[in-house]
Amino acid sequence: MDVDRCAFDVLQLNTPLVESIRETIRAQGPQSFAWFMQQALYHPEHGYYSSGRCVIGRKGDYFTNVSVGPLFGQLLASQFSEIWERLGKTNDFVIVEQGAHDGQFARDVLEFVQKRLPEFFDALRYRIVDPFPILKKQQRRMLEAFADKVEWRESEEPFTGVHFSNELLDAMPVRLISDGKEKLVDLEGDKIVFVERPADKTMFNQAALKFIDQIAANLQDGYVVAIDYGFLDEQFEKNAHVRALHRNLDSPFEQIGDADITMSVDWRSIVERAEANGLRITGFTDQHHFLTGIISGFGRGASTEPPEDDWGQSSLPGSPKAKRELQTLLHPEMLGRAFHVLALAKNVDLGARPLAGFKFARGANSALRITR
Numbered sequence: 001m002d003v004d005r006c007a008f009d010v011l012q013l014n015t016p017l018v019e020s021i022r023e024t025i026r027a028q029g030p031q032s033f034a035w036f037m038q039q040a041l042y043h044p045e046h047g048y049y050s051s052g053r054c055v056i057g058r059k060g061d062y063f064t065n066v067s068v069g070p071l072f073g074q075l076l077a078s079q080f081s082e083i084w085e086r087l088g089k090t091n092d093f094v095i096v097e098q099g100a101h102d103g104q105f106a107r108d109v110l111e112f113v114q115k116r117l118p119e120f121f122d123a124l125r126y127r128i129v130d131p132f133p134i135l136k137k138q139q140r141r142m143l144e145a146f147a148d149k150v151e152w153r154e155s156e157e158p159f160t161g162v163h164f165s166n167e168l169l170d171a172m173p174v175r176l177i178s179d180g181k182e183k184l185v186d187l188e189g190d191k192i193v194f195v196e197r198p199a200d201k202t203m204f205n206q207a208a209l210k211f212i213d214q215i216a217a218n219l220q221d222g223y224v225v226a227i228d229y230g231f232l233d234e235q236f237e238k239n240a241h242v243r244a245l246h247r248n249l250d251s252p253f254e255q256i257g258d259a260d261i262t263m264s265v266d267w268r269s270i271v272e273r274a275e276a277n278g279l280r281i282t283g284f285t286d287q288h289h290f291l292t293g294i295i296s297g298f299g300r301g302a303s304t305e306p307p308e309d310d311w312g313q314s315s316l317p318g319s320p321k322a323k324r325e326l327q328t329l330l331h332p333e334m335l336g337r338a339f340h341v342l343a344l345a346k347n348v349d350l351g352a353r354p355l356a357g358f359k360f361a362r363g364a365n366s367a368l369r370i371t372r
């Protein structure tokens, strides 16, 4: 990362957020990158997410699976329905979503389930865990039609069902630690710069590991499904990605508070923490194989049927729009290969079959020693 360039860019910025970052560093000395990321993304007033400035999709800063269109939510809804069946069609089933942003995914899921899976719809509640008031307001507006189905919480609470997240782990603050050194955020005059110090033995992704601890403590019976981009083992590179207006920026010190900062997920540390907390690893694959597995279950004895309007009785969608969405989600050079899906389970009879999304999972599955 080019420190001189970072320093130059921040000279242009005198926003209240940058001022408050400078004040803390002046008073307390160099800060971890995790602290900086927390300020840039989640400062209570000025953070990129917590201020409501982040816009996802064509007119915003970047695309996600959710912003591609409703198909993603429809396919996941079908996977959630299978999970509900595996839990004995309990009428105390909660879909917990964290990182729900404006509530679009929740709406895609609920609209599909209401229309296609009425028995499941009656049995479920949808819980959004979100600490940011401005996002909750956007979610309430988006989910007006489902006001009596959706509930909000500030933090995790006990639940039976499925915990879902898409691109949440990559948005959690990380420290920049490698080869026994840590990059800290410091000042040279008014310039924000990196300095290096010997690192202590702390894991770089403490926030993500704590998140796994919390889910493990609160999941009574059911699954966790996390979708994100990241790496296994030696492929892993600790690079922060900075994006604004569909452009990759060179440095996290550009457009502080107006740009997204993410870190690829280190899946190995996540699964090790999950296992240490009593969760079973039940599936790990790329998004291409995951969604293909779900689609292949349609109309072949699986409980979910394809959405008739778009898909007819075929196992693939019919309308040009849905076909484009499917291609974007599945294509290896679009979102199909970059994203991974991890499933964890607790107190579930895993039976002989994997969940539909993991029936084509192979290489990565065995890399994590998953047997089913």
Ligand SMILES: C[S@@+](CC[C@H](N)C(=O)[O-])C[C@H]1O[C@@H](n2cnc3c(N)ncnc32)[C@H](O)[C@@H]1O
Binding pocket: 049, 050, 056, 064, 065, 066, 067, 098, 099, 100, 101, 102, 129, 130, 131, 132, 135, 165, 166, 167, 168, 171, 172
């Ligand atoms: C990259 S966006 C993904 C949004 C959405 N899931 C999607 O796929 O379009 C990350 C989201 O995670 C949220 N987030 C980050 N940390 C969170 C936390 N601890 N609890 C709930 N949401 C969080 C952010 O506010 C932001 O809306």
